[in-house]
Amino acid sequence: MADEDVVLLDFWPSPFGMRVRIALAEKEIKYEYKEEDLRNKSDLLLKMNPIHKKIPVLIHNGKPVCESLVHVQYIDEIWPHKSPLLPTDPYQRAIARFWGDFVDKKIYGLESRKVWSTKGEEQEAAKKEFIECLKLLEGELGNKAYFGGENLGYVDVVLVPFYSWFYAYEKCGNFSIETECPKLIAWAKRCMEKDSVSKSLPDQDKIYDYVLHLKKVFGIE
Amino acid sequence: MKWRTIFSSKTMGDDEEVKVFGMWASPYSRRVELALKLKGIPYEYIEEDLSNKSALLIKHNPVHQKIPVLVHNGKSIPESLVILEYIDETWRNNPILLSQDPYDRAMARFWAKFIDEKILSTARKVSFTTGKEQEHAIEEVTEQLKLLENEVKGKAYFGGEGIGYVDIVANFLVFWFGNLQEALGINIFSQHKFPFIFEWIQKQLKIDMVDECRIPKDKHLTYIQTRLAAFKSASK
Numbered sequence: 001m002a003d004e005d006v007v008l009l010d011f012w013p014s015p016f017g018m019r020v021r022i023a024l025a026e027k028e029i030k031y032e033y034k035e036e037d038l039r040n041k042s043d044l045l046l047k048m049n050p051i052h053k054k055i056p057v058l059i060h061n062g063k064p065v066c067e068s069l070v071h072v073q074y075i076d077e078i079w080p081h082k083s084p085l086l087p088t089d090p091y092q093r094a095i096a097r098f099w100g101d102f103v104d105k106k107i108y109g110l111e112s113r114k115v116w117s118t119k120g121e122e123q124e125a126a127k128k129e130f131i132e133c134l135k136l137l138e139g140e141l142g143n144k145a146y147f148g149g150e151n152l153g154y155v156d157v158v159l160v161p162f163y164s165w166f167y168a169y170e171k172c173g174n175f176s177i178e179t180e181c182p183k184l185i186a187w188a189k190r191c192m193e194k195d196s197v198s199k200s201l202p203d204q205d206k207i208y209d210y211v212l213h214l215k216k217v218f219g220i221e
Numbered sequence: 222m223k224w225r226t227i228f229s230s231k232t233m234g235d236d237e238e239v240k241v242f243g244m245w246a247s248p249y250s251r252r253v254e255l256a257l258k259l260k261g262i263p264y265e266y267i268e269e270d271l272s273n274k275s276a277l278l279i280k281h282n283p284v285h286q287k288i289p290v291l292v293h294n295g296k297s298i299p300e301s302l303v304i305l306e307y308i309d310e311t312w313r314n315n316p317i318l319l320s321q322d323p324y325d326r327a328m329a330r331f332w333a334k335f336i337d338e339k340i341l342s343t344a345r346k347v348s349f350t351t352g353k354e355q356e357h358a359i360e361e362v363t364e365q366l367k368l369l370e371n372e373v374k375g376k377a378y379f380g381g382e383g384i385g386y387v388d389i390v391a392n393f394l395v396f397w398f399g400n401l402q403e404a405l406g407i408n409i410f411s412q413h414k415f416p417f418i419f420e421w422i423q424k425q426l427k428i429d430m431v432d433e434c435r436i437p438k439d440k441h442l443t444y445i446q447t448r449l450a451a452f453k454s455a456s457k
Contacts, residue, residue, distance in 0.1 A: 051335065051368060063324060070330045077323035090310035091296055097303045102284065136284060 006031035007059040009045050011038055013210045015108065016068035017056040018161030018200050023075040025196035026083040026152065069100050072157055085154045096154045099140055099147065103159050106133040116172035116211055117220055127173050131180045138184040145190060152194060160197055163188040167204035168211040239264040240292040242278050244271055246444050248341065248393030249301040250289035251434050255389050256308045258430035259316055302333055305386060318386040329380060332372060333390040340365045341393065348405060348445070349452055363409050366418070374417045377424065384428065394418060395425050396436045404445035 008024070008031050010017035024031055036045055036055050048057045048064035058065045058074070065074050076085040086093050106112065112133070114126035137159065141147055147155035166177050166188075178185040191197045239257065241264050243250030257264050269278050269288050281290045281297035290297050291304045298307050309318040319326050343365060346358040369391065373379055379387035394410075402410050412419040425431045 060324075065324070065327045065331075067331055067334055070327050070334070073330065074323055074327040077326065090307055091293075091298070093310065094298045094303050094307040097306065098298070098300055101300055101303065 003061075004029070005059075005061050007034060008032070009034050009036055009042070009048065009055050009057040009059070011036050011055050012202055013164075013207055014055060015161035015165065018164070019068045019157055020056045020058055020071045020075070021200035022157050022160070022196050023072045023085065025200055026085065026157070027075060027079040028082065029075070029079060069104065069158065072100075072154060076154070083151070085148070085152075085157060087148070087153070096147075099137070099155045100158045102133075103137070103155070103162075107137075107159065107162055115169050117215070117218065123173065127175060130169070130173075131175075131177075134177065134181045134184055138181045141183060141187055146187070152191065152196070156191055160188060160191045161201060163192070164201040164204055164207050165211075168208040171208055172211060172215075238292075238294050240267060241265070242267045242269055242275075242281065242288050242290040242292070244269050244288050246397075246436055246441055247288060248397045251397070251436065252301050252389050252392055253289045253291060253304050253308075255392055255430060255434045256305050256318065258433055259318075259384065259389075259428075260308060260312045260314060262308070262312055302330075302337065302390070305333075305389060309386070316383050316385065318380075318389065320380065320385070325380075329386045332369075332379065332387045335365075336369070336387075336390050336393075340369065344398065344401065347407070347409075348401065348449065359407060359409055363414075366410065366415060370415045370418050373421050378421070384425075388421075388425070391421075392425065392431065392434070395422050395431060396434075396438075397441075400436060400438055400441040401445060404442045404449070 006024070006029055008017070008020055010020070010033060012035065021033075034042075034044070036042060038055070041053060045055065045057060046053055048059055049055075049066045052066060054066070056068060056071065058071050060074075060078070065071055072085060086096055107130075111126060112130045114122055115130050118126060140155075144150075146152050147159070170177055192201070239262055241250065241253055241257070243254065243266060245268060254264075254266065267275075267277070269275060271288070274286060278288065278290065279286050281292055282288075282299040285299060287299065289301055289304065290299045291307065292298075293307075293311070298304050305318060319329055340362060343358055343362040347355060347362055350358055378384050379391060398410055402408065
C-alpha cells in the first residue's frame with residue numbers, strides 16, 4: 001500500500017462517516033481525515049461530490065467514491081488482503097446487502113429520526129417502529145457473535161455506528177434500548193471491544209449534546 | 222438477440238428452480254426479469270396482486286412484504302438491486318452486469334442508488350402531488366434526469382460497451398416513465414431535452430429481451446389513471 005493516497009471527507013457525528021472509518025481501520029489503511037463544516041462546505045467536497053454535496057466522501061488516489069454502503073463494499077473489494085467484510089457465497093452476500101439496505105431505510109431513515117425530533121403521539125409511533133426494526137435486527141443476529149458470524153462483517157460495520165446515537169435516542173425518547181433488545185446491546189458492546197470500532201465512534205454523551213444542539217437549531221421544543 | 226442463442230443452453234442445470242414474484246407494472250420487478258432474460262435463465266413468474274398479497278410472498282419477504290422477490294432453489298432474495306447483484310454473482314455467463322473493477326462497481330452502485338432514491342422517488346412525488354408541489358417535483362426530476370443524461374453521454378451504455386447493471390436499473394425510462402408522463406399529461410421527458418437518453422433508449426429497444434419486458438401501454442395508462450383517481454378521491 002506504499003503509494004496509496006486516501007482522504008476521507010467526514011463530519012464527526014455522522015454514522016455514515018463512521019462506517020468508512022471502521023472499514024478503513026479493519027483493513028489497516030492509513031488515511032487523511034478531513035473534517036467538513038457542513039454549513040460552509042469546502043470546495044473539495046463540492047468538487048468531489050457534486051451531485052449530493054454530502055459527506056462522507058472517500059478520495060482514493062484522486063478518485064472520489066460517494067455513499068457509505070458503496071464505500072464499505074469498495075473498501076472491501078480494493079483491499080481484500082485482510083478482514084473480509086462481505087462473505088464469498090452469493091446468497092450470503094445478498095442477505096448481508098439486504099440487511100445493509102434495511103438499516104439504511106429503517107434505522108437511519110427519516111422515520112427513526114422522529115424518535116428525537118418529535119413529541120407526543122408522533123414520537124410514540126416512531127419509537128414503536130424503531131424498536132420493532134431493532135428487534136428484527138436482533139432476530140437476524142440470533143446467537144452469532146457478529147452479524148458476519150465469527151468476525152465483524154458488512155452488516156456490523158453498517159449498523160454499529162448507530163450505537164453512538166443510542167443514548168441520545170433513549171434520552172429524547174425516554175426509553176431503554178437495552179430493556180427492549182438486550183442481545184443487540186451485548187453485540188454492540190462486543191463490537192466496541194475492537195479498536196477499529198471504538199476509535200471510530202464518538203462518545204454517546206457528545207452525540208447527545210449534538211442532538212440537543214440540533215433540536216435547538218431546528219426549533220424543536 | 223445474440224446473447225440468447227449463445228448462452229441459452231449452457232447457463233444452468235436442470236435441477237435449478239428460479240421463481241420471480243413480481244407485478245407487471247413495477248419497474249422494480251421488470252428489472253429482475255430483464256436481468257434473468259439477458260443471462261438466459263429460465264424462471265417461473267408469479268404475478269402478485271398488491272392489494273391482496275399472497276401468503277407465499279409474505280413468507281418469502283416477511284420484512285418488507287414487497288415485490289420483487291427472487292426465489293432460487295428455495296432461497297429467497299428481496300430488493301431488486303440486491304437481486305441484480307445476486308444474479309450476476311450466481312450466473313457468471315455474459316452479459317456480466319457489474320465490471321470487475323472496484324471503482325467502476327462503486328460508480329455503478331452509486332448511480333443505481335441515485336436512480337432509486339432520487340429519480341424514482343421524485344417520479345412518485347410527481348404522480349401524487351398537484352399544483353405548486355407538483356411543479357416543484359417536475360423541476361426536481363428534470364434536474365435529476367439531466368445528471369443521468371450527462372452520465373450516458375458519449376457512451377453506448379451506462380456501463381460502457383454492453384448492457385449492464387445501471388442500464389437495467391435505468392430501464393424504467395424505456396417504457397414505464399413515458400407511460401407515466403402520458404397518463405399524467407405532463408411533458409418532462411422528450412428527445413429534445415434528453416437526446417442521449419433517447420439514443421440509449423433506441424439501443425435498448427433493439428434488444429429482444431428488453432422488448433419482452435415491455436409494459437403493455439394501454440393497460441398501464443388505465444392502471445395509472447385508476448390509481449390516480451383513487452388517490453384523488455381519498456385525499457379530498
